[in-house]
Amino acid sequence: MQALNQELSNRVDKEQANSKLLGELVDHSLANVFAADRSFRLLAINRTAQETFKRLRGFVPKVGDYIPQFLSGQQDIKRQLDPLWPRVLAGEAFVQTIALGNSQALRHYEIRYNPLRDAQQQIQGGYLFAYDITERVAEHERLREIENALRQSQKMEAIGQLTGGIAHDFNNLLGSILAALEVATERQAQQRYPEATRLLAIARQDSKRAASMVQRLLAFARQQILIPQTTDVHQLVAGMHDLIKRSLHEDIHFVDQTLADQWLIAIDPPQLESALLNLCINARDAMPLGGELAICCANTPLNQAQARVLDLPAGDYLQIRISDNGIGMTDDTAQRALEPFFTTKPLGQGSGLGLSIVYGFIRQSGGQLQINSAPGHGTRIDLYLPRKSAAIVTPPEPHQPTPAKTECTPRLIMLMEDQVNLRLVIEEVLQELGHDVRTFVDGRSALAACQEGLRPDLLVTDIELPGDIDGRQLAAALPEEVPVLYITGYSEDQADVKPSKHSSVLCKPFSLALLSEQIENLLANLHPPQ
Template identity: 60%
Template sequence: MPPVTQPSYQQLQARVAELEALLTEREDIAQANNKLLGQLVDSSLANVFAADRKMRLVAINRTARETFQRLRGFVPQIGDYIPQFLANQPDIMGRLAPVWPRLLAGEAFIDTISLGPPDDLRHYVIRYNPLRDEQQRIQGGYMFAYDITERVAEQERLRQTEEALRQSQKMEAVGQLTGGIAHDFNNLLGSMLGALELAEQRLGQQRYFDTARMLDVGKHNALRAASLVQRLLAFSRQQTLLAQPVDVQLLVADMNDLIRSSIDSHIDFQDLTQAGLWSICIDPQQLENALLNLCINARDAMPLGGTLRIGCENAELDKDQASSMDLPSGQFLHIRVDDTGIGMSKDIMQRALDPFFTTKPMGQGTGLGLSMVYGFVRQSGGQLRIDSTPGQGTTVHLYLPRDESITPPAPCVAPEEILEKPQHRPYRIMLVEDQATMRLVLSEVLQELGHEVQVCEDGLSAFNALREGPLPDLLITDVGLPGGIDGQQLAGAYRSLASEAPVILITGYDITSSVASSLPAGPTEVLCKPFELKALAQRIDRLLGVNAYLR
């Protein structure tokens, strides 16, 4: 075996120098890499912070320093104690305090927060992570905060634009209803005037049975007119509602007068919806809007007359059926809107759901109706399909998922008639109404019920009467009053003197609007003009705990 040759001293020195150069090169690369990473973090759009276990700042990037300087007027420094420099920034400290223990426990998570004054909120998405050393021991925490204020503002602008489009489409439909509504009202008013004139004649002839019959005709037509106004108000108002369980048969039944007013007299409307079918969870007003738009489209497709039908049925979709409609398998309510109109060609049918596409003449449609119905149905978890044959008609199919979470409320049942008027102590009631005829009628009714009535013509005189006392047991007031004080303000003043005082608000607008929402808590009833006098008596009984119904 040949002898092993030991390296010379010079060779060892050269090898050591080589290794040192390699080590230096790696250290330079590492330093350069760290410097580059530092520059990248410093220039990041994110606000970057890091703190040790004692909540002392160990790192902050340039974006975060500039953000603090711009929005808070100071710049945190490395080594600063976070609770100390945030002592005058309670909105930030209040958000940080609950998350710090989670970081020290090793949890990584994402949060979305809003900071700043209400008129200048800034919105952030924050990624929290524990800060670990080489042995993976937790030494603190760090966070990347991304300012998404502009994104939130853009989403809000988009939401407002969509809402404006939706309301525009609603108002277009309301505009198209005007002719039919005017026609129906002229008929109703004509029959009311005729019935009242006949009643006056029959009364002079002492034909009391015929007088009562004519008065009943006038009352019936007045109620029909009131119902039509309420449907129109409910349909046209601009309000975003939450989805709720809906019985489509009841919803369409409520829409019948509105639909008949929107179509021509030579079109036969048939409501084929059925009771007892599955309910759906949906925004009822948007569904009304969708169905009415489909009915108006059907009307325009039948210029020479025809038949319009709305029907519904339960539909159990298996996997293949649901997949063909881009839906999950399951239970759906299938709503059909059929017409016997001119129909659509395949080319038009393929474009029918495109926004702004319309076959109507200029100025007679925006082309948004079907596209917005489609968008609403898809957002509600359903699907819309169109079948159409030129010259034979069109069917629009809506598939909406069954709601099984809540049992639909039972229909309201009229209170049982009481044959004899029970005795009760007279209550003191303040009536505030600016219309002389209505004031006279209501005052007579309240006295007939056995109550003591204090009548005021405007909000200011009623307000002064409340201050002077004695306080009434019940306030009945119109919402729209002259005198500088409206009904809601008057009710608020009444409640400030007696916190649980009962109030009945009377309004000429939609009864479902939140006219009482701004009042302090307390028993409140809302009556929408016009109303039956018995309804007023029932509201009084409910609030005062008596059973004196008007006969």
């Protein structure tokens, strides 16, 4: 009996020591640990959780406290806990990531919820382990920002490559426009009106081409959030022809071998454009003596074995191939080509980020990039992107307004535009429509006129103006019911103006018919003049 008692005592001592050790481990854990019964009474709380509450909330919960009572002033916690606790009492174990606190001191937690069962497996309450992952979330955000900055940097590097070609094309277009206008003026003076009309049409056509080039370049350069969309690669590449050709040497022949009606993919279109353009620029640099650059794509089902080689799930993929017959790469260069900052170009002629950023983007989009190259035999880069079965939405054709034919009610219009020639043309159009126009060259003089009693029926203003008063500030100084037509040399989304029945945005260059239509629409919402 004495031996049995001693053995039992030793076991009790070991159990107590084990429980004490477990208690110490839980108490000093990095996790915030809580346990509560079915009546929401706190059964246990570790030291980390008490210190967290004291540091962030200014009080320390204790065993026996009624949870709804001490959380009554902590609405952010209560709001997160209320819908989750019934799931725990129902026997569910799950993980939830939440954010607590205000926007200036937001904390992120990964919380693991579990039901608390007795020896008969009856649920008596629940417990949770809350891990502070704020630093991890912040690090992910920093990495995302760095990645976006690298993408934008590479995009701007590509635009630098385009600059020479863009300047060349612009000079050609401007030369054509100026020459056509000069000769048209002479033909008008000679009363040779049909020839003058034909020359003016040439100038108008080349002006539209120049405007389209600027808008295309602005759209490409713009920094955007990644937004995957259902995309037809054939249509996307067709829209890139001008950008690609202007980035190549004259002795490089570009061939678009993509086909219509191939599989659609879900991807961010501007980022895919950026990736393809960078691959084309790399191909150009690999063909200093000229050659052929081709882009093609093919529907490619991958079985288990083929997909395993590419580190992809089996399934349907669109394979986009960019190939050149340039100098090619050695095996060592091809193996290192995807490394960040690796480049074979001379110092100052490349960042070494192009292929690595393209690779990262393709992988994020669920695809793969594969390089096949050999010295003297050119390079082939294959992009595998997962098929998207949803139908693509074709954007509507741009609306082509016709000049207004009907007479409109005369209104008082304030016009603010610092470009003299454009201001004179707009003023001419507004007066032709029968309106009373007051023109200003800067925001300060326009604001002074309003302060002296000028009350326009409509404000037509450029957004960016010289001086310390811009178009938005002037609009804000006018009565709320005064409609505003904003004019900008940037794209509509960069103007940061939300169109409504009281405001609209007109991007330069614009047709006079569209100007008339916009003004008519804004004035139509006004009350009839008294």
